[in-house]
Amino acid sequence: MAADLFWRFLLISALAFGGGQAALPLVERTAVAEAGWITSQDFSTGLAFSLITPGPVLVLATFIGYRVEGLAGAAAATLGVFLLPWALATSVAWQLQRYSQHPWLRGFGRGAGAAAIGLLGVTAFSIAQHAVTGWGFAVIGIVALLLAVRTRLHPSAILLGGAVGGFALGSLPLP
Amino acid sequence: MVFLAAGYVAVSAVPAIAPAVQGLTAAAAGLLVATAYRLGKRSITLRQPLTVAIAPAALLAGAGFGVNVALIVLAAGLLGVLFLQHTPAANPR
Numbered sequence: 040m041a042a043d044l045f046w047r048f049l050l051i052s053a054l055a056f057g058g059g060q061a062a063l064p065l066v067e068r069t070a071v072a073e074a075g076w077i078t079s080q081d082f083s084t085g086l087a088f089s090l091i092t093p094g095p096v097l098v099l100a101t102f103i104g105y106r107v108e109g110l111a112g113a114a115a116a117t118l119g120v121f122l123l124p125w126a127l128a129t130s131v132a133w134q135l136q137r138y139s140q141h142p143w144l145r146g147f148g149r150g151a152g153a154a155a156i157g158l159l160g161v162t163a164f165s166i167a168q169h170a171v172t173g174w175g176f177a178v179i180g181i182v183a184l185l186l187a188v189r190t191r192l193h194p195s196a197i198l199l200g201g202a203v204g205g206f207a208l209g210s211l212p213l214p
Numbered sequence: 215m216v217f218l219a220a221g222y223v224a225v226s227a228v229p230a231i232a233p234a235v236q237g238l239t240a241a242a243a244g245l246l247v248a249t250a251y252r253l254g255k256r257s258i259t260l261r262q263p264l265t266v267a268i269a270p271a272a273l274l275a276g277a278g279f280g281v282n283v284a285l286i287v288l289a290a291g292l293l294g295v296l297f298l299q300h301t302p303a304a305n306p307r
């Protein structure tokens with residue numbers, strides 16, 4: 040299982056054009072839909088943790104790895120997702136500079152980046168369908184969207200607000 | 215992150231926590247849509263119409279047809295190699 044975690048996250052990091060957040064659909068589809076390692080709820084919680092902890096958002100891999108196979112899984116997933124970016128970052132500077140502007144790589148990035156945007160919609164829908172079970176939770180999602188787009192509020196504050204809102208909804212007396 | 219993951223395992227079984235996690239998940243969905251919007255403003259442009267087509271095509275392929283996400287990204291990347299290598303002029307004459 041640790042090997043599977045390593046190789047799948049290595050593949051994810053190889054396709055993470057557009058940055059860590061653009062790779063989230065790859066992580067979600069892999070971890071939730073394809074491998075079935077975690078649930079959508081687990082993914083959302085892991086995403087929330089990755090946004091509030093220092094460092095890149097793909098530290099989400101550590102959370103997923105831990106959920107799958109404890110410390111060994113966390114180590115394997117973390118190594119897989121960060122090995123390639125680390126290797127590229129430590130390449131000889133002139134080689135990196137030479138290839139990073141290659142037209143093929145630029146073109147690939149543009150195409151993959153556009154696809155990642157569409158796939159973010161898939162991921163958002165996938166986690167929303169389990170969470171938005173009524174108007175109250177729909178309002179939470181919409182408010183979070185508006186706050187993220189229109190304000191400079193940190194994502195962790197928005198997520199915390201969502202959790203508080205959800206807790207409040209759960210505390211409401213049933214009719 | 216390992217400590218957070220371990221803590222989550224411990225508290226997620228508590229019934230009172232479930233609505234909070236559900237609210238967190240709903241907010242996360244909203245954040246993901248916002249991320250798509252922000253990235254889209256940067257990456258999708260009418261000056262490169264193919265990028266306008268790729269995003270919804272990827273959404274359809276992933277959500278509607280269940281195509282493997284890695285394949286979608288690879289295919290879109292290859293399209294980019296073929297047709298999106300060069301930046302179009304800002305004000306074509």
